[in-house]
Amino acid sequence: MPPREEFPTKGLEGAPSNDIGWHFGTPVPNAKGNIICKLCGKVVKGGITRFKEHIAHKTGNVAPCPNVTGVIRESMMNILKESNTKKIDKKRRRGG
Numbered sequence: 001m002p003p004r005e006e007f008p009t010k011g012l013e014g015a016p017s018n019d020i021g022w023h024f025g026t027p028v029p030n031a032k033g034n035i036i037c038k039l040c041g042k043v044v045k046g047g048i049t050r051f052k053e054h055i056a057h058k059t060g061n062v063a064p065c066p067n068v069t070g071v072i073r074e075s076m077m078n079i080l081k082e083s084n085t086k087k088i089d090k091k092r093r094r095g096g
């Protein structure tokens with residue numbers, strides 16, 4: 001039986017920030033904002049949010065990851081959507 005696909009729910013120990021994206025990428029030394037994809041080896045420029053768009057296949061800013069599995073891609077897309085919703089909520093509350 002193949003191993004079950006799982007998506008991590010916590011930040012990675014020793015990562016630059018408590019962000020789920022670091023499970024799938026490694027920061028490039030001496031190049032802030034550049035992240036090497038652990039799945040396909042591509043260097044994504046523009047920070048961890050842009051990198052998560054690469055994993056989630058959210059097109060527009062970055063090329064999609066060719067090696068990501070369906071479970072991981074969908075989970076990452078949900079995380080991106082959730083963080084967008086939170087931002088909108090904050091703005092709306094301020095206007096009161």
Ligand SMILES: [Zn+2]
Binds near residue numbers: 037041042068
């Ligand atoms: Zn990739």
